[in-house]
Amino acid sequence: MTLAELVQAAEALWAQWEALAANLASLEEWEAARVQLLGRKGRLTQLFSALRELPPAERAEAGRVLNALKERIEAALAAQREALAQRARLERLAQERYDLSLPGKWRPLGKLHPLTQVRLEIEEIFARLGFDVASGPEIETEYYNFEALNIGPDHPARDEWDSFYLGEGVLLRTHTSPVQIRVMKERRPPVRIICPGRCYRRDNPDATHSPVFHQVELLWVEKGLTFAHLKWVIGEFVRAFFGPDYEMRFSADFFPFTEPSAQVHIRRKGTAKWLEIMGAGMVHPRVLEEVGYDPEEVTGFAFGLGIERMAMLRYGIEDIRLFWQNDLRFLSQF
Numbered sequence: 001m002t003l004a005e006l007v008q009a010a011e012a013l014w015a016q017w018e019a020l021a022a023n024l025a026s027l028e029e030w031e032a033a034r035v036q037l038l039g040r041k042g043r044l045t046q047l048f049s050a051l052r053e054l055p056p057a058e059r060a061e062a063g064r065v066l067n068a069l070k071e072r073i074e075a076a077l078a079a080q081r082e083a084l085a086q087r088a089r090l091e092r093l094a095q096e097r098y099d100l101s102l103p104g105k106w107r108p109l110g111k112l113h114p115l116t117q118v119r120l121e122i123e124e125i126f127a128r129l130g131f132d133v134a135s136g137p138e139i140e141t142e143y144y145n146f147e148a149l150n151i152g153p154d155h156p157a158r159d160e161w162d163s164f165y166l167g168e169g170v171l172l173r174t175h176t177s178p179v180q181i182r183v184m185k186e187r188r189p190p191v192r193i194i195c196p197g198r199c200y201r202r203d204n205p206d207a208t209h210s211p212v213f214h215q216v217e218l219l220w221v222e223k224g225l226t227f228a229h230l231k232w233v234i235g236e237f238v239r240a241f242f243g244p245d246y247e248m249r250f251s252a253d254f255f256p257f258t259e260p261s262a263q264v265h266i267r268r269k270g271t272a273k274w275l276e277i278m279g280a281g282m283v284h285p286r287v288l289e290e291v292g293y294d295p296e297e298v299t300g301f302a303f304g305l306g307i308e309r310m311a312m313l314r315y316g317i318e319d320i321r322l323f324w325q326n327d328l329r330f331l332s333q334f
C-alpha cells in the first residue's frame, strides 16, 4: 500500500462513516458502528496496521492522516451518541408525561372501631375531670365479681344460666364493678378512677343485648362526697358527650353494692322518649368495709354505663349486633 492509497482509504472510510451516521437510530446501533470502526478488528484499526507496509519515510505523514481521521471519527461518534441519548430522553419524557386530569389513586384508610372511638371520647372527658383509667381481668373470681360487691349467693346473676362460668368459682366478669374492689384494695382514698372494659353475660343476642359488651365503670371515694357530687359528675359527662340539647333524669333503682341506687335516663329536649344510660349510686358501706375503708370517714359513688348503648344513642344505631359483624359498609361510616 502506498501513502496515496492509504489517504484515499482514509477518505473512503470517512465517507462510509457519514453514510452510517445518517441512519443510526438507537444507542445499540451506535455501539455496533463504533465497534465496526474503532474496535480491535475495526476498519480504522486495520488501516493503522497497514502503516507497517509503508516505507519508513512516509509513515509519519500517514500516521498524522490516520490520527486526524481517528479524532474526527471519535468526535463525531461522541456527538452522535449525545444526540441519540437526548432523543431517547425526550421519547421517554413524552411517554411519561403526567396527566393531571386523571383521578387520584384511592387508598383505603383504616379507622378506629366506633366502640373504640366512643370509649376514647369517654376516657378523655373523665381525664379532664381528673379521673385515672384503671383496668382489671376479664376472668374473675366469684369473690370480686359478686361477694365483695355485696351480691349474695342467691342473687340471680350468680346462676350459671346468667353468667359464663369457667370452673368452680371462676367466671367471665359480668360487669366492670369488680375493678372497683381491686383498685380500692390497692389504694387509699381519695380514689378517682374509671375502668372501661369487656363484660360477658348469657344474654340471648337481640337488638339491644350482646353476650359480649363493654362498660365504663366510674368510682370516686373521698371524704365528704354526697349524692349531689354524683349528680354533678354525671351532669358534666352528659353535657360533654351529648351536648346541651339533652336533659337527664334520675330515678330510683337497686344494686346490692350501692345505696341509694339510681338509674339515669336522658332524652333530647322536646322529645318524649327517655333512654336509660347507666346504673349508679353511693357505694354501699359494706363494700367500703370489705376493702378496709372506714364508711364513717369516707363516702363514694360509682356508676356503670354500657359503651354500646352510648354509641347507639350517639349514631342512631338500632341494632347492637352491627358492632360485631365487621361489615365494612357499616364500619366505614364512622
Ligand code: FA5
Binding pocket: 174, 175, 176, 177, 201, 203, 208, 209, 210, 211, 212, 213, 214, 215, 217, 255, 258, 276, 277, 278, 279, 280, 281, 302, 303, 304, 305, 306, 307, 308, 309, 320
Ligand atoms: C351493672 O352492670 C352495674 N355494675 C352498674 C353499676 C355500677 C351500678 C356501679 C351502680 C354502680 P346493669 O346490669 O344495669 O348494671 O348494666 C349496666 C349497663 O350495661 C346497661 O345499662 C347496659 O347499657 C349495659 N349492658 C348490660 N347488659 C348488656 C348486654 N347484654 N348487651 C349490651 N349492653 C349491656
